[in-house]
Amino acid sequence: MAKVTLTIDQKTVEAEPGDPLLEVAKKAGVYIPHLCYMDDLPSYGGCRLCAVEIEGVRGLPLACTTQVTDGMVVRTDTAPVRELQRGVMETILSEHPDRCLTCHRKIHCLPNWICLRDDVVTDRCVTCAKNQWCELQQVSEFLGMEGTGRFYEEGRSWYGAREEIPLERENPFIERDYNKCILCARCVRVCDEVRGVGAISVTYKGDKARIDTPFGIPLHETNCELCGACVDVCPTASLMDKTTKWAGLPDKLVSTICPYCGTGCQLLLHVKGERIVRVSADAEGAVNKGQACVKGRYGLDFVHHPERLTTPLIRDNGAFREASWDEALDLVASRLGDYRGEEFAAIASSKCTNEDCYILQKFARVVMGSNNVDHCARL
Secondary structure (H helix, E strand, C coil): CCCEEEEECCEEEEECCCCEHHHHHHHCCCCCCCCCCCCCCCCCCCCCCCECEECCCCCCCECCCCECCCCCEEECCCHHHHHHHHHHHHHHHCCCCCHHHHCCCHHHCCCCCCCCCCCCCCCCHHHCCCCCCCHHHHHHHHHCCCCCCCCCCCCCCCCCCCCCCCCECCCCCEEECHHHCCCCCHHHHHHHHHCCCCCCEEECCHHHCEEECHHHCCHHHCCCCCCCHHHHHCCCCCEEECCCCCCCCCCEEEEEECCCCCCCCEEEEEEECCEEEEEEECCCCCCCCCCCCHHHHHCCHHHHCCCCCCCCEEEECCEEEECCHHHHHHHHHHHHCCCCHHHCCEEECCCCCHHHHHHHHHHHHHHCCCCCEEECCCC
16 A cells, blocks of 8 residues: 655655554654553553644644544644643643652752752652653653642642552562552553453542552452563553662663573663663564563573672582682583483573573584483473
């Protein structure tokens, strides 16, 4: 089918007919604020932030639910559009700790500074584990929300008393703080539509609506697979990796292959200094397409484990002693000569790289003449 041509903010763009306008704009380098949209999933239209003007169309349609057509003329940065988006953001922020997001003085604040303007506030961006990589924060900055809100006891009409939801820290991998939830439903959708698990859902209605598990039971007591997909898509600090929550921003992202099985899932290592501070699934992975299992997502902490062996050990008189690599390899080579064929077996560890595991099986089959090869994490 022939491509259609449209104009977005005076930029001529080609796209496939029927593509979501939001995705087409993103590929063209035009940013339209959004918080509920996820790539490769049907449009949800929940946050209402991606409103745009389309020539010849009444009102301000949503870019995520609007399909592109030939000759379409779109404007994303007009006064009516920004007014609507800021109004939507004010509603979203009314259910989220927003002092830093709406404070006109935040440009002067350094990380972990106390707030001199509002002495009763302790829950702020500078004390949030997701500060500087929070999507809600990014959208607020893009829309210039500074100064739109009011401070404590200054008559902010929509800022009523909020019920504090208890934090859930019992889960070994995922920490839930739904006081920071904006009900974008990304976590629900990825759990249901991508993972096919449905461990969480939107419960209750109206101003009582919240994300929760069936009957409010702890997440790890549901059918949750602890894959971390909900953490990856959460735009706020509502869902965080428990063990790395306060690790901060990485210096770089390194793409690698998960060592735990032969599937070949692609992971992103969040590296800070010389340490892996966090692991996430790589959206560019051809095999896993941004998904991972609990082992790949949360099982790579062995890399920096204090008891991990860093030098070879040789058993002398029933006790281990440290040895050089040359001594250890000479000993192994001298002993291996006594075993061939069915007398030999090789067991690989998932703590090794896939390349090392490949070399081990090659050694077993070609050099030792044995097909007795196994792996500790064969799935």
